[in-house]
Amino acid sequence: RDRPDDKRVLVIGLGRFGSSLALELVNRGWEVLGLDSNPRLVQTYADALTHTVVADVTDEEALKQIGAAQYARAVVAIGSHLEESILATSLLVDMGVPSIWAKATNRRHGRILEQVGADHVVLPEHDMGERVAHLLSGRMLDYVVLDAGFALGKTRAPRSLLGRTLRETRVRQQYGITVVSVKRVGASFTYATQETVLHKGDVIVVAGRTDDVERFAEST
Numbered sequence: 001r002d003r004p005d006d007k008r009v010l011v012i013g014l015g016r017f018g019s020s021l022a023l024e025l026v027n028r029g030w031e032v033l034g035l036d037s038n039p040r041l042v043q044t045y046a047d048a049l050t051h052t053v054v055a056d057v058t059d060e061e062a063l064k065q066i067g068a069a070q071y072a073r074a075v076v077a078i079g080s081h082l083e084e085s086i087l088a089t090s091l092l093v094d095m096g097v098p099s100i101w102a103k104a105t106n107r108r109h110g111r112i113l114e115q116v117g118a119d120h121v122v123l124p125e126h127d128m129g130e131r132v133a134h135l136l137s138g139r140m141l142d143y144v145v146l147d148a149g150f151a152l153g154k155t156r157a158p159r160s161l162l163g164r165t166l167r168e169t170r171v172r173q174q175y176g177i178t179v180v181s182v183k184r185v186g187a188s189f190t191y192a193t194q195e196t197v198l199h200k201g202d203v204i205v206v207a208g209r210t211d212d213v214e215r216f217a218e219s220t
């Protein structure tokens with residue numbers, strides 16, 4: 001049932017998050033069953049998704065009838081209705097769905113979903129808020145935290161690194177970060193090597209500990 005080639009997923013809640021996710025999965029060739037208690041929303045996505053159904057997901061019988069237990073993956077995309085989100089997650093766990101993704105509106109909600117048995121909890125508003133804070137206050141052009149304490153940052157090549165190979169700049173020893181890729185003006189990103197020479201206007205992607213990445217970006 002948990003075959004990697006099983007491209008079927010149950011998406012519960014077709015709000016802004018759930019519908020974007022469901023549509024993108026369909027674009028990527030997945031078979032999506034979209035479910036919402038709101039008939040108007042179900043109607044809206046009936047043509048775009050593989051299957052849609054109007055159902056209250058906190059109703060165990062309804063979930064069984066839909067065949068939720070047959071799915072290897074399910075997403076609980078109910079954010080603002082805390083109780084429904086927890087109940088739905090817990091029912092899917094009871095039914096033995098092997099991989100459950102759940103959206104939380106805040107950390108506390110996320111912790112509860114994990115305790116109930118969600119395998120992956122996402123916090124879109126929280127994460128995006130943090131990301132925008134970094135972009136707004138710092139000098140980074142883009143920024144993503146991969147794991148607690150580890151980040152990728154996109155930034156302009158600092159003047160101190162121009163005109164020499166990355167090996168010569170000893171950037172890793174100096175800042176604790178690794179230059180992963182480089183984008184010349186008008187070109188696209190390519191891998192950086194020890195022999196890469198940075199030029200004025202280059203945009204680079206660096207990886208490292210979050211505070212090192214930030215310190216590096218501030219030096220640009």
Ligand code: ADP
Nearest residue numbers: 013015016017036037038056057078079080084
């Ligand atoms: P977003 O912020 O992504 O728009 P919302 O939390 O506002 O997310 O939307 C969640 C969706 O989940 C809504 O469309 C709502 O109708 C649906 N929903 C809420 N409770 C249930 C439930 N018990 N069963 C099925 N769908 C539900």
